[in-house]
Amino acid sequence: MRKKITILTLPSKNMFHVCCHDILAGVNNDAWYPYVPGKLFKYVEKLLVEANEAANLVSLDKLNVCGESENFKAIYNAIELPEEPKLKEFIISAHFDGGEVVTAKVLAPSEFLAANGLEQLLRINCDIEAKTDFYIDTCTKTEDLETLKIS
Template identity: 45%
Template sequence: MKCCKENEYQDRNRMSLTIIADPSLCMFHFCREDLSGLGHEAWDPYIEGELFQYVERFLIAGNVAMNVVSLQELRQCGVCVDYQVIYNQCVGVN
């Protein structure tokens, strides 16, 4: 079995997705189809200033991510803001 450096392992398991946040309502929406809910209409609440923590909790609870690495603003359209979520995906989960 070939060993790899820790950062090489992390890079192979690092993934990204996009979310939309509406700060005026403190709600966020996953743009990824399997996380966007019935009819792609699911919006989840968060507490102001804690969007990162809420996104991370959701992805960990759904066995999508081991952890979230970063939340980076991509663009703003009206009151909504698009973010790129970088996370380490769960591996070997049955």
């Protein structure tokens, strides 16, 4: 099944935002993702695929320009997930700008959703302002830790 979303870009900052999406828009609609000029299609597709939202991006067409921003219509082949997506266990170390590192175990269907869910939970429970930047230091599936070798 094909779906469409609106992508807002700020070319001067090489950042894009997914409009009107429960998860990809971020907490308080403040999630912005970096991209390399001339490769917006590749970066939007990568985000949609990693978030288990799309199998692939079909088209990305410019709609209009408004001030500094450019708006695009993205059409993609949506992934139809089973009723209960398989959850994986992730260990995430992250911090807010100027804050201490927090390490947590998170269950989620993908690395992206694990990191996004942790950010939302911390912002709500710790009353962190939306304008404060959030950084993922590490995010590893616990099953990958079994093969980790320290030399």
